[in-house]
Amino acid sequence: MAEYELLGLFQDVDSAGDAVEALRQVGVSDRSLRVLSAFPLSSKILGRKHYNHKLGLAAGAGALLGFAAAIFFAVITPQLYPIVVGGRPLLNGPPMLILVFELTMLGTLLGGFLGFLWQGGFPSAGGLYDKRIAEGYLGVAVQVDEALLEKVQAAYSAHKPVDLKKAEVKPRPDRRLLIGTIAIVALLAVNFALLAVSFDILHLEFLPDQMKAQISFASQMGPRLGAPAGAVPVPGVALVGGRPATAPLAMTEDSLQRGAILFDIHCAVCHTVDEDEPVTQVASFFPDDGEPPAMTSARVMARTPEQIFTFITDGIGKMPSLAENLYPANRWDVVNDVRSLTPAE
Amino acid sequence: MSIETERNPWMSAPPESEDEQEQVEHLRKDHLLLDPVGMEAMNQDALGSMTRHGRWTWMLIVVLGGLAMMAGVGWLVQLFVGLGFTGLNRTIFWGMYIINLVYFIGIGHAGTFISAAFRVMGFETRRPIARAAETVTLFALAAAGLFPIIHLGRPWKVYWMIPIPNQRQLWPNFQSALEWDAMAIMTYVVGSVLFIYIGLLPDLAMARERTGVNWRRRLYSALSLGWRGTDRQWALHESVSTIFAYVIIPVMFSVHTIVSWDFAMTIQPGWHSTIFGPFFIVGALYSGVAAVLVAMGFLRRFLKLGYFIREEHFDVMAKFLLIMSFAWIYFYFGEFLVTWYGNLPPEMTILDLLLYGEAAPLWWLMIFCNVVVPVGLLWMRRVRRNPGILFVIAVFIQVGMYLERYLIVGVMLGRPELPFNYSWYYPGLEIPIAIGAFSFVIFFYFIFTVFVPIISTWEVGEGQFLHGLRKIGRKITKFKSDMH
Numbered sequence: 001m002a003e004y005e006l007l008g009l010f011q012d013v014d015s016a017g018d019a020v021e022a023l024r025q026v027g028v029s030d031r032s033l034r035v036l037s038a039f040p041l042s043s044k045i046l047g048r049k050h051y052n053h054k055l056g057l058a059a060g061a062g063a064l065l066g067f068a069a070a071i072f073f074a075v076i077t078p079q080l081y082p083i084v085v086g087g088r089p090l091l092n093g094p095p096m097l098i099l100v101f102e103l104t105m106l107g108t109l110l111g112g113f114l115g116f117l118w119q120g121g122f123p124s125a126g127g128l129y130d131k132r133i134a135e136g137y138l139g140v141a142v143q144v145d146e147a148l149l150e151k152v153q154a155a156y157s158a159h160k161p162v163d164l165k166k167a168e169v170k171p172r173p174d175r176r177l178l179i180g181t182i183a184i185v186a187l188l189a190v191n192f193a194l195l196a197v198s199f200d201i202l203h204l205e206f207l208p209d210q211m212k213a214q215i216s217f218a219s220q221m222g223p224r225l226g227a228p229a230g231a232v233p234v235p236g237v238a239l240v241g242g243r244p245a246t247a248p249l250a251m252t253e254d255s256l257q258r259g260a261i262l263f264d265i266h267c268a269v270c271h272t273v274d275e276d277e278p279v280t281q282v283a284s285f286f287p288d289d290g291e292p293p294a295m296t297s298a299r300v301m302a303r304t305p306e307q308i309f310t311f312i313t314d315g316i317g318k319m320p321s322l323a324e325n326l327y328p329a330n331r332w333d334v335v336n337d338v339r340s341l342t343p344a345e
Numbered sequence: 346m347s348i349e350t351e352r353n354p355w356m357s358a359p360p361e362s363e364d365e366q367e368q369v370e371h372l373r374k375d376h377l378l379l380d381p382v383g384m385e386a387m388n389q390d391a392l393g394s395m396t397r398h399g400r401w402t403w404m405l406i407v408v409l410g411g412l413a414m415m416a417g418v419g420w421l422v423q424l425f426v427g428l429g430f431t432g433l434n435r436t437i438f439w440g441m442y443i444i445n446l447v448y449f450i451g452i453g454h455a456g457t458f459i460s461a462a463f464r465v466m467g468f469e470t471r472r473p474i475a476r477a478a479e480t481v482t483l484f485a486l487a488a489a490g491l492f493p494i495i496h497l498g499r500p501w502k503v504y505w506m507i508p509i510p511n512q513r514q515l516w517p518n519f520q521s522a523l524e525w526d527a528m529a530i531m532t533y534v535v536g537s538v539l540f541i542y543i544g545l546l547p548d549l550a551m552a553r554e555r556t557g558v559n560w561r562r563r564l565y566s567a568l569s570l571g572w573r574g575t576d577r578q579w580a581l582h583e584s585v586s587t588i589f590a591y592v593i594i595p596v597m598f599s600v601h602t603i604v605s606w607d608f609a610m611t612i613q614p615g616w617h618s619t620i621f622g623p624f625f626i627v628g629a630l631y632s633g634v635a636a637v638l639v640a641m642g643f644l645r646r647f648l649k650l651g652y653f654i655r656e657e658h659f660d661v662m663a664k665f666l667l668i669m670s671f672a673w674i675y676f677y678f679g680e681f682l683v684t685w686y687g688n689l690p691p692e693m694t695i696l697d698l699l700l701y702g703e704a705a706p707l708w709w710l711m712i713f714c715n716v717v718v719p720v721g722l723l724w725m726r727r728v729r730r731n732p733g734i735l736f737v738i739a740v741f742i743q744v745g746m747y748l749e750r751y752l753i754v755g756v757m758l759g760r761p762e763l764p765f766n767y768s769w770y771y772p773g774l775e776i777p778i779a780i781g782a783f784s785f786v787i788f789f790y791f792i793f794t795v796f797v798p799i800i801s802t803w804e805v806g807e808g809q810f811l812h813g814l815r816k817i818g819r820k821i822t823k824f825k826s827d828m829h
Binding site for chain 1 (some may be wrong): 550
């Protein structure tokens with residue numbers, strides 16, 4: 001039996017409401033009835049049953065999905081890709097709450113919107129329409145089979161519609177379930193593909209594995225990089241095989257002057273120049289071990305310049321290393337200064 | 346013209362005397378919702394606005410498009426030369442790009458607030474201006490979203506922020522404020538786009554039926570998703586709008602709070618403050634409402650939408666602006682009072698710098714724009730009802746709020762705890778890019794008005810349907826009927 005759709009146009013709310021009532025009395029079910037308007041009119045105004053939609057359910061489901069996604073991202077994924085946290089906890093409450101809030105809200109919005117599309121039957125191409133509806137006229141649309149057609153048409157005409165349109169309904173399969181299933185399957189497939197890539201089950205050659213592909217060295221591992229242009233060299237090693245790595249400096253006036261100043265800063269706290277001089281404050285800490293020798297004592301005069309350099313570098317006995325205080329070249333200055341000293345007459 | 350119209354059965358009794366006639370005309374002149382001309386005329390007016398851009402407006406659009414392209418060229422230069430080409434330095438590592446991000450997200454706040462919060466609270470003023478405000482949000486967010494990417498030295502790695510499984514064995518760190526930011530802005534953008542789209546559906550359907558241009562009809566047919574306006578569709582539409590309104594308000598608050606946390610989570614003096622969240626929200630609403638006023642002025646002037654956007658709407662928005670200015674002053678004072686009373690040396694350095702130091706000219710200019718101008722003028726009814734003066738005040742507030750963000754990012758950041766690191770920021774390339782971003786927003790706003798009716802006629806129609814006149818004693822007054 002053929003089905004027909006009818007659309008009657010009415011000028012005001014009252015006559016549209018009356019027409020709805022009349023149509024219902026001739027046996028049109030509430031489900032196959034629609035009232036079209038340019039702006040929202042409540043079901044009570046139109047004399048219709050309250051429409052129980054499931055939008056809240058859709059939004060709630062979206063919120064749950066969003067919440068689950070947030071927990072997945074905030075709690076599970078950090079453990080899959082652990083970062084170095086220096087002894088701090090890997091998972092923290094407050095930042096997770098922020099993520100949970102945002103994604104739950106996003107899920108609510110998307111769930112609400114998809115529920116709106118689904119229950120509203122969008123996108124749809126079907127249904128009679130008239131451009132005058134957007135201009136404030138009201139449309140009353142019904143879908144009836146042939147048996148009721150005449151009664152319905154009579155009910156319409158009784159309320160004097162401005163216009164009455166009629167069209168045969170061609171059965172159109174509802175593809176929403178199919179499209180929805182395809183969408184979900186496709187989403188899952190994409191997700192699994194990404195996960196497979198992530199865990200190297202599926203290795204895509206054209207996608208560079210940036211962490212593995214990059215050049216990296218363990219600490220102190222060679223080859224050493226060349227010095228960049230304009231770099232200033234720092235002093236190299238002081239001793240090679242226990243002997244000075246550099247040659248002594250010439251005993252120039254500059255060198256002697258530097259040596260004298262550096263001797264006063266770094267050496268004179270312990271060492272005197274002449275044996276006759278009173279012992280320094282520091283030497284008084286070692287009453288039994290012997291005092292630090294004076295620079296013009298026979299003990300010191302017997303040393304070669306290389307030996308003095310080594311003592312400054314490494315220290316000897318109670319004397320600490322002064323390597324941190326003096327560059328190798330300055331140590332030679334000090335050696336020159338010590339060599340130039342003569343005992344007082 | 347009589348108040349009785351065919352399509353408005355609620356306005357029944359015609360005026361009986363000359364005095365009543367006068368009162369009625371006065372009310373109609375003042376209130377859009379009491380001045381129905383029928384849906385057909387409204388639709389024509391709203392659709393006509395899409396083709397009402399005059400020669401001067403188009404010239405402005407072309408100039409704005411050119412300026413936006415200039416920003417694109419500037420960005421290309423930066424891509425090839427590197428971030429070092431900008432004025433950023435080691436202490437001030439966030440410059441005008443982040444200032445623009447905060448600023449544009451800020452003006453993106455009012456649109457949703459006006460649309461969603463006014464809807465929840467049942468403010469009728471929203472009806473003709475909600476879409477205009479939402480559109481500000483849409484393009485301000487688009488511009489804001491560009492800036493973190495421009496700020497990246499290597500923007501092609503932006504997808505590293507997205508949690509997708511990958512062969513890199515790298516994963517975004519959700520403990521980072523920057524990642525919260527990405528999540529919040531994404532949620533807000535999705536919500537705002539869907540919200541504006543849901544509101545557009547009925548108008549797109551209306552445009553589909555009325556337009557005579559072929560490409561337009563095809564475009565609107567596709568976009569309107571076959572909307573017919575059945576009572577079930579409307580019921581769903583109402584519910585989904587309400588859900589969106591209730592959800593998007595806390596999201597909106599979270600977005601700017603998280604933007605402020607990008608700053609407040611550091612221990613930088615001047616940033617490390619618990620008040621930063623609400624302070625940023627108030628600032629955002631302040632600049633956002635001013636931006637909506639600018640847009641309303643544009644629409645009324647250039648698209649000749651004087652029927653829809655009336656003085657009463659400017660008045661309400663200006664009052665809202667005045668309240669926001671008080672709120673902003675309160676927060677700003679609270680922030681500085683605590684700093685001043687605490688007297689901590691690193692924070693006092695910044696306070697001195699702003700109040701008497703090198704940054705004082707900018708700071709006092711900001712105070713002039715944000716405090717003196719609006720508070721000094723907006724209390725006057727005549728000013729609130731003058732779109733021209735309001736436009737100027739709103740531009741002043743834009744300048745002031747931009748300066749406020751500039752002082753927070755470009756000046757305060759130059760005074761960290763260690764004086765060794767003190768620094769100044771001199772933007773170079775950032776300036777043309779920022780000018781381009783402003784042009785980008787206004788350009789796309791205008792282009793949007795070419796494609797989409799910027800006035801929601803169904804909302805205005807509903808409002809007019811619900812409102813009517815009744816006589817109490819000798820006075821004619823308006824009433825609103827509740828359908829639910």
